[in-house]
Amino acid sequence: MREAPVQKRVIALAGNPNVGKSTLFNALTGGRQHTGNWSGKTVGIARGDTRRGDIRYEFVDLPGTYALDGGGEDERLAAEYICSGEADCTVVICDGSCLQRSLILALQILRLTEKVVVCVNLMDEARKNGIVLDGAALSQALGVPVVLTAAGKKEGLDALLAEVSRAELHGKQDWQNPIEDAQRIAEICTRQGENLRHRRQEKIDRILVSPCFGIPLMLLLLLFIIWITIWGANYPSALLESLANRGYTLLKGLLSGAPGWLSGALVDGMYATAARVICVMLPPMAIFFPLFTVLEDIGYLPRIAFLLDGGMRRCGGCGKQALTLCMGLGCNAVGVMGCRILESPGQRTRAILTNAMVPCNGRFPTLILLGSLFFSGGLAPFSVALCILAGVFGAMAASGALHLAKRREEEPTFVLELPPFRKPKFLQILVRSLVDRTLHISLRALKVAAPAGLLLWILANTPLLSRCAGLLDPLGRAMGMNGVILLAFVFSFPANELFIPVTLLTLTGAGSIQSVSDVGAGLLLNAGWTWQTAVCTMAFCLFHWPCATTLMTVYSETRSKKETAAAFFLPTAVGILLCVMLNLILSAI
Amino acid sequence: MELTLNRLMPGLSGTVTQILGSEMMKCRLRSFGLIPGTLVSVCYRSPGGGVTALALRGTMIAMRTCELKKIRVRLS
8 A cells, every 4th residue: 555645734732831731732642752852942842743644743742831921931932932933833722611811822822823723621620610611602702713622531632633734824813902802702702600619629728728737738748658659669679679680690691601800890780780770769769750740630739839838938949949849859850850840040040959958769768777777766767757857958948048149130920820629640640750750760870870880890899999988988087977988978979779788888898789788787787887977977868969860960951060060069068067067066975 | 998919818809900010020910810900819828828829810829928919909
């Protein structure tokens, strides 16, 4: 059969945040997307395609914006793209359950470009809210085709594609007062029936953000997520580890003919270290981020921002920065990426530089091990909780100090949308959080872990490792630790998960990370560690250089070597000062 | 009766008569549809009272007290 010539249509998707734009994008493209930069911008634009008949549609997912003239980076990008004329047609996605607000953007876009299709999404939600919408009347009032969809239920997608390929040039329209016009048009086209759901939502909201229950509820929820992540990760971690061990034996067998140094360097060095990082890093992230994305999907995250804005404002931030700190608990690299939600450039930089002070999943094992070894009974969980709090406060204080140090510019007005609660879409959550966050980050970590493993193996099999530890010893002692610990911190640069294995490796003098996995941690007690050592190590674990993955992310987010260097030195300086002070105080006791 | 939006108690609503802030603030508020003539009702305040949730044009947004002070409303 001969292939028919394929026509290509580029379609831009524009719309407010929270109108189901990504859901529609995924429903149209089947989740196949690739993120590419557009004309040198750092903010990525997702693209994806689908083929219907002999037309190939390429969808361009523009950042969600409320308007095009608000002055934000996202808004400028969206407006520039629409005006560039690269897209054959712009689809403006509106929210059926609150048409009035989303029409404002639609009218602004109609002023900019000549070929528009308006897609009123979330019609299922609108129906539940008792809203009746007259699509024909809306189409007549706007002078462009209108399609009603419910992307979550895959309703109206074919009609949308049909309208897109049929759409004709309508010429630019001159809407002088988009806000008033949107109100007038929405009033003509919608009829509001009785709305019971809205009132129920408000009741839920009143409890979730109430002055007495709001913050305790939120803390409980976050603690629960952390607990379930740590507890739940044990099983898949053990499973992965046994798989990795089998791979180790297999590789050793394959390379049995090769010279000892080669199989040592490749298998004991690179493979064992990389496998170790993946085994410990992947499961907690694969649990934490889907849970966090559920909170995002149901609309709880803006409520966290609402609750914490007061505290964050005192250190020159805003409620949304609290969300990036929460993400940092999962992985600092994801936290740094999350800083995109901050509109003010100054706030965003401060948030990026201080995110690594929040302890991530990779540092929990260290904190928990030290806490449980050196503090008996009820003190152990308390010490870990204290560490998490100290990390969060450290990040807030540092970002406050940076705010004070820099000349103040006018910060954009803080406006936070509180979207209605929605049912989460579980499949989409799993895909999005696994692919976007977990896999992406693990691959970055692997890139550093493998070469670091090689270096570690070389050092461990020569007297160099203990000599390095000896060299670092004076500095380590001044900070209340010792050379071995400091060296382990240096070698956990690829991933914080490596701290404990490298410490054990140095203490036992074993040749490979593979052989220390079953050495008891009681060894630390025999190595002359005291509770003072544990306190200083825990403090330095919170405040030291971010891991390589996080630094790479800082660079890819800021595109600035200066800021990446600052992200390295700022927490390190804080950690060194803090540990020296702690050492002076604790040794006096 | 006219007063600033921060003094409106939760549960009450009013029509915006004037926005006194900078051009940047007005611009930002405009993108949420908040201009003179808009009907706004106050839903609830955050713990500590620094942020207030407002309902307008079918959506809910939260704003800080210092900025609500610059928005004048007529009680309805």
